[in-house]
Amino acid sequence: MTATAEAGAQEALAPTMPDPLSPAERRHLANALRVLAIDAVEAAKSGHPGMPMGMADIAEALWRRHLRHNPADPAWPDRDRFVLSNGHGSMLLYGLLHLTGYDLPIEELKRFRQLHSKTPGHPEYGLTPGVETTTGPLGQGIANAVGMALAERLLAAEFNRPDHTIVDHRTFCFVGDGCLMEGLSHEVCSLAGTLGLEKLVVLYDDNGISIDGHVVGWFADDTPKRFEAYGWRVIRDVDGHDAAALDRALAEAVTPCGKPTLICCKTVIGWGSPAKAGTHDVHGAPLGAAESAAAKAEMGWTAAPFEIPEDVRAGWDARGRGAALEGAWQERFRRYAEAHPDLAAEFTRRVSGELPADFARAADAWIAETAARTDTVATRKASQQAIQALAGLLPEMLGGSADLTGSNLTDWKGSASVRMTGGGSYVHYGVREFGMTAMMNGVALHGGYLPFGGTFLVFSDYARNGLRLAALMGLRVVHVLTHDSIGLGEDGPTHQPIEHAASLRLMPNMDVWRPCDALETAVAWRTAVERHTGPSCLLLSRQGLPAQSGPGRTDGAARGGYVLAEADGGRPDVVLIATGSEVQVVMEARTVLAGRGIAARVVSMPCCELFDRQDEAWKASVLPAGVPRMAVEAGAPDLWRKYVGLDGDVVGIARFGESAPAGDLYRFFGLTADAVAQRTARLLGRV
Numbered sequence: 001m002t003a004t005a006e007a008g009a010q011e012a013l014a015p016t017m018p019d020p021l022s023p024a025e026r027r028h029l030a031n032a033l034r035v036l037a038i039d040a041v042e043a044a045k046s047g048h049p050g051m052p053m054g055m056a057d058i059a060e061a062l063w064r065r066h067l068r069h070n071p072a073d074p075a076w077p078d079r080d081r082f083v084l085s086n087g088h089g090s091m092l093l094y095g096l097l098h099l100t101g102y103d104l105p106i107e108e109l110k111r112f113r114q115l116h117s118k119t120p121g122h123p124e125y126g127l128t129p130g131v132e133t134t135t136g137p138l139g140q141g142i143a144n145a146v147g148m149a150l151a152e153r154l155l156a157a158e159f160n161r162p163d164h165t166i167v168d169h170r171t172f173c174f175v176g177d178g179c180l181m182e183g184l185s186h187e188v189c190s191l192a193g194t195l196g197l198e199k200l201v202v203l204y205d206d207n208g209i210s211i212d213g214h215v216v217g218w219f220a221d222d223t224p225k226r227f228e229a230y231g232w233r234v235i236r237d238v239d240g241h242d243a244a245a246l247d248r249a250l251a252e253a254v255t256p257c258g259k260p261t262l263i264c265c266k267t268v269i270g271w272g273s274p275a276k277a278g279t280h281d282v283h284g285a286p287l288g289a290a291e292s293a294a295a296k297a298e299m300g301w302t303a304a305p306f307e308i309p310e311d312v313r314a315g316w317d318a319r320g321r322g323a324a325l326e327g328a329w330q331e332r333f334r335r336y337a338e339a340h341p342d343l344a345a346e347f348t349r350r351v352s353g354e355l356p357a358d359f360a361r362a363a364d365a366w367i368a369e370t371a372a373r374t375d376t377v378a379t380r381k382a383s384q385q386a387i388q389a390l391a392g393l394l395p396e397m398l399g400g401s402a403d404l405t406g407s408n409l410t411d412w413k414g415s416a417s418v419r420m421t422g423g424g425s426y427v428h429y430g431v432r433e434f435g436m437t438a439m440m441n442g443v444a445l446h447g448g449y450l451p452f453g454g455t456f457l458v459f460s461d462y463a464r465n466g467l468r469l470a471a472l473m474g475l476r477v478v479h480v481l482t483h484d485s486i487g488l489g490e491d492g493p494t495h496q497p498i499e500h501a502a503s504l505r506l507m508p509n510m511d512v513w514r515p516c517d518a519l520e521t522a523v524a525w526r527t528a529v530e531r532h533t534g535p536s537c538l539l540l541s542r543q544g545l546p547a548q549s550g551p552g553r554t555d556g557a558a559r560g561g562y563v564l565a566e567a568d569g570g571r572p573d574v575v576l577i578a579t580g581s582e583v584q585v586v587m588e589a590r591t592v593l594a595g596r597g598i599a600a601r602v603v604s605m606p607c608c609e610l611f612d613r614q615d616e617a618w619k620a621s622v623l624p625a626g627v628p629r630m631a632v633e634a635g636a637p638d639l640w641r642k643y644v645g646l647d648g649d650v651v652g653i654a655r656f657g658e659s660a661p662a663g664d665l666y667r668f669f670g671l672t673a674d675a676v677a678q679r680t681a682r683l684l685g686r687v
Helices: 003-013 023-043 048-063 087-098 107-109 140-159 177-181 183-197 223-230 244-255 289-299 310-316 321-338 341-353 359-372 379-393 431-445 457-461 465-473 486-491 500-505 518-530 553-557 582-595 610-614 615-622 638-644 662-668 672-684
Strands: 081-084 171-176 200-206 233-239 261-266 399-402 425-427 450-456 478-482 511-513 536-540 562-564 574-578 600-604 629-632 649-651
Touching: 003 465, 023 048, 023 087, 023 107, 023 289, 023 629, 048 200, 048 244, 081 087, 081 672, 087 107, 087 310, 087 359, 107 379, 107 629, 107 672, 140 171, 140 183, 140 200, 140 341, 140 431, 140 465, 140 536, 171 177, 171 536, 177 183, 177 200, 177 379, 183 223, 183 431, 223 233, 223 261, 233 244, 244 261, 289 518, 321 341, 341 379, 359 379, 359 425, 359 518, 359 553, 379 478, 379 536, 399 431, 425 478, 425 536, 425 672, 431 450, 431 465, 450 457, 457 478, 457 500, 478 662, 500 511, 500 638, 511 518, 511 610, 518 536, 536 638, 562 582, 562 615, 574 638, 574 672, 582 600, 582 672, 629 638, 638 649, 649 672
Parallel strands: 081 171, 171 200, 200 261, 233 261, 399 425, 399 450, 450 478, 478 536, 511 536, 574 600, 574 629, 629 649
Antiparallel strands: 562 600
16 A cells, blocks of 8 residues: 555544645545536536536545545445435536546546446446446435435444444435425435434535526525424535535534434535536536636646546545555454354345345245135235244345335334334334335345335325336335225225336336235245345235135246136136236136136236246246137236237226225126126127
8 A cells, every 4th residue: 555545544544634635735636526527528418517516525525534435345335325316417426436446437437428338327326336326316315315324223233232333334415406305305304303313414515506597486495494393413504615614514414413414515506617607507518618618727627638637536546545444344343253253144144135045945934834825815914924924034124114004014023113213123104105115225225124115006106216216226125015906995096006006017127016815925025035136016905815726826926927727628718817806806707607618717917027027938838829818907907908919808997996895896897707707708709
């Protein structure tokens, strides 16, 4: 390690030491971020230079002086997390990652916003080393950050021991006016204050500008008072272009107080641009060649585009201090492992996301017991029973509900509620569906936990974009969505999901399960837990559903679709396809059809996406060519037409529901055995 790196490492280990650089030297380092943003946006002919230019001084203070990270190991478990919630300013983050020493070469910055580059228009998790989460949809980054801070608090309570601290890091988040206008920010910041997440530090870029212009006409909140009302510590009126003032604010923000901290930074958007600074013209468009040159002259920057002087690179290089920080933690972890070997092994497993070595054997036994059941049970209750079994195998399960615990049945015996201090395994999110979903994403991104949360299926609309980002990032989260159909009855059309199952199935990388009984519910849960490439939605009934029977059901359900009941006499005249509560309907319709001399095969398809991923031989064995098909589901019918083809038919609901007892509704909408049998006979021309 060089003398410069050693000095940087010592400073990182004690960031309260005075910075050896002068204010002018620090400004010069910040200007490197500004010109990289200018150059990249100019090269791409699109992008957002204003925020990176306005927040460059804040980024310099945080990343050089306070953020604990190691560019050589972006996955170091005890690193501080950094979230750029105002993700349109992505070049600020790419500049930081490049300059501090992450594997992001200057060639990638030159390819900003180009196909297959590591510098897309908005930060994308899993694509760029050092990017902790996908941001861009405003407000979701700060919600992820709250989830990360919650995961840190819970993991520390679970694993730290006296004289052995292995979990002790912070989550820092940059936000802009847009993030704080989004209703999602109210949901999660309120809960962060209630839970006292003091390791969360949010830096607010208060520049008063959004795309449409000066925000005073549409955003006149007293933001400091708002956050104080949430229970946050608020550091007001910090000059976002004064490195020393920012250092003081950050030093205060990391002192314990039992509250999350908001630092309100007054900045000028596009700082350094002579003609456009402080205006919305610099928000989301290139400066142009002439103004770019003028801005660089204003900053005294003489290097060519994308050229970083060696003294600037040396000033930013964080590899030395990062190695020292992680090295000190590795030594702490070594001593921890000597004193608590079992805990150390469990911690390592948990943060890696691996399942316990004996999980498959234990899960096989539990599934086998479930397969032998013959009782009638609502699948929401079967889900709770699955949670109970899994919680005994997976201590990383972190459950919760958006104020519907008693309806979603997402708690379990032995679960402990998360409160203001200490640990816990169950989060009461309150009536915050979007906040819950986005926080769960943050928990999953942090690592160490497998989050799941519940609400009614119809309210998945509130959480839609959080679900989408979970799918986009490939996160292992489980959404328990109960009251899945008109079967909830009297609550009426506001609460009866019609289009929701089909809509969720349209989302790439989302597995949507609608199980018909306890066995399929157990298989759905196990598959979701074992899936490391994306989220799962479990659509569950309020009403009791009878247990189905038949050979090979466990393996068939695990393939997403299978033959539940074969046609009497061999080759079927028709294939009846159904999910969830309608499986029993088509099983009864099969009997009615048999009385008419029509042989029907019944296919249960609890997860269309998983079925679609099977090999062609399996799919053909379940849905044979040349046999007419009828699909039945209490919801929007159109998606099922890809399975039944032009010669098939679908019994579904293409309008909103009604308020009435469930039985009356099923009769009214033609979702009975007799109605399905009559429709099928008509399809076959045998009425």
